[in-house]
Amino acid sequence: MPDTQHTTVPGASEAPSTPRTGKISKRRIEHFVAPLEETPLQAVDSVREDSEPLGFWAESWRNLRRQPLFIVSSVLIVLVILVAAFPQWFTSVDPRSCPLEFARMGPQPGHPLGFTYQGCDIFARVIYGAQSSVVVGLFTTIGVVLIGGVMGALAGYYGGWLDAVLARLGDIFFALPLILGAIVIMQLPAFRESRSVWTVVMTLVIFGWPQVARITRGAVIEARNADYVTAARSLGLSKFGALVRHVLPNSLAPVIVVASISLGTYIVAEATLSFLGIGLPASVVSWGNDISSAQISVRNDPHILFWPALALSITVLSFIMLGDALRDALDPKSRKA
């Protein structure tokens, strides 16, 4: 416990408590006054009326669009999304027509990247594989943000036993390694029978939400004690109303950053699961499946492995770079006061 300040100190000289009249120097001190024209006085606390009004998002956007990291990553992401949405724009070759006579051949006219072990066109497979990766990444992120966000916000805002229960629940899922947990879940009959993009998304959401919940919880706890929340409450806003209108919008920035970085990692997780043969069914064209099937010929024909792996790396990298750029732009500490 802190001691009180009212202590007298032996040996130390306490100044007498006579009226303090200030010190007078024995030296001659010049009285200097700056000429007025050098520092024109301004009206106290005047408002700048000329500059553009800027909200938090507008200001962040202005910071963001000047960052080279953001420009590069967003161009790449737009490209990947275009490829995923309209693969037929980029290649006219069917990725599923795999004539065995072309197996393991190098680049041919019309087939710039050559052929796989099965004789499928690598370029077409890379183009068509984007779709499942992007869908898994995007929907997992949405699911994780929704579930994790709600759980984290409720736990952080209401606290008490709700927080204890939700936080422990999150910790349990957090403690399970993703791959191990996914292997178990994907082997469950309900999942094994109907393996598709959606089962993979569900599995990843189950193991991904605690991360977002933790971040949201922290941000919400920080925001809920702010004076503007107390002010809103004393205006008559309900407790839940204050959460939705004030606390959540102010806790969003770190969640967006984490979500965009994890989007990349979910794509990797999908590829990992497909590589292990428990992710997407082999009938779905995906980078993970292609990497998996390329491993048998990696020694003799590394290019079969190289192209889907490169596409995967670029996509993941661009999402992580976007997350980094967002973090710089949304970081509350970098905001001017």
Add this chain to the structure above:
Amino acid sequence: METLTNTAPAAPATEERPLLDMRDVEITFQGSNGPVKAVRGANLTVMPGETVAIVGESGSGKSTMALAAMGLLAKNGKVTSGQILFDGRDLAQATEKEYQAVRGDQIGMVPQDPMSNLNPVWKIGFQVKETLRANGLGGKDIDGKVAEVLTEAGLPDAERRAKQYPHEFSGGMRQRALISIGLACRPRLLIADEPTSALDVTVQRQILDHLDGMTAELGTAVLFITHDLGLAAERAEKVVVMYKGQVVESGPALELLRNPQHPYTQRLIASAPSLSSRRLAGGTTGETVAADDNVIEVEHLTKVFKIRDKGFRKTEFTAVDDLSFAVKRGTTTAIVGESGSGKSTVAKMVLNLLEPTSGTIRFDGEDMGRLSEKELFRFRRRVQPIFQDPYGSLDPMYSIFRTIEQPLKVHGIGDAKSRQNRVRELLEQVSMPASTMHRFPNELSGGQRQRIAIARALALEPEVIICDEAVSALDVLVQAQVLNLLNELQENLGLTYLFITHDLAVVRQIADNVVVMQNGQLIESGTTDQIFAAPESAYTANLLDSIPGGQLLV
């Protein structure tokens, strides 16, 4: 004194060489929007053994000057022209190594915030030892030396204290520890950057008295940085007033105070609350109000917090202890106390944001403890708060328009069109241009934000406004402006204020009645004039006596 020179100070009258002589110093920071000159052409001399105070509002460049003298400017800051002569040697372009030789044993520093400037993971003694060692003063009996240094700074029982961690110290004791670190190596110049701004006035006075005594004994020169002109005039021989990166006036402390030449200094002195002694004109006086027309009546109010002790045990902490007072309609009642006196807890209970453990709060005769949800919602319209921190009380995501409109919307008043007109009207009432509507809080200064907070509080036409340290975080000039605004609003709208503050100087300017609290208990209450003229308790007398500069102008 009458000389209006605009050149660097001429040769000093005595033969002495100044200890620190900053000549035409210009400091530039590389910001994201190009270079910003934080200090322009500033001159400053400190003679050996002299106490010099730099006074200025936030952003005036006063701390930058001090940091430059120590070579501790932030990475993007640089001394771009001028000289910093320390004992005749120019340090302006010195290397880090040269500075290291100077810091500690030549120039010591006492930083601003005692809470964050001690490393929480090291014992106090270790942190003092570190300073001694870094300056080659280790020697054999280092523990003895540490104890000696701490004792000098006024820490009792120093040997035991040296083995404690910072969190075991109160704010005042931490600042003493920091002073002992600053003075450990007997520097010739001590730079104290707002050394007591975070502390209660009585503690501030003890510490400054002690610092005065020590530096006088050791013959240390002190460069004292403060925003409080009263404090500067009281503690320093020479005062340097800075404004927008320039020195606008400097001279002997008392003369500057009594005969300010520069309009900025004049403005500062006119608004410094500690130097004035009258209530702002226009406010109501106690007599004009009916004697028993109480808006708020607090009776035997008690709040006990349960604090989790070690393990599962809980200890009780009584924050507010059997407090009773009444607030008359149309007047201002101030609750005064030092940190930990329970004054903010009272404010929260009156706002109905915290439930009292026992006792009643009656608002207009109605017991608030018995209000239903619905009645509480209506009550919210009649009592509104204004908070201390103007940076925290406005939602950064909300535009000014949405901020002020929100209470109207929550209570379903008017349609979109009429609400917009009302917001315009409110902005005008707090003298902000209507174009502010589309701005966001981060674009406004502290004082402007506080006015927006006032506009929001006024939106529902409340009868009572509870100001929790509403002006404590503002610069003196802005503070005076906001106080004037509050006063005007009271006159025009017949508002009742409950003013929670630690600053007695502000109380004198705005309050009609005062309630003094200590450790959750009522010490005394009465009209402002009574309490300031003849305080009954020793505690109040001590508080009043500790107002810096209070006795200088009379």
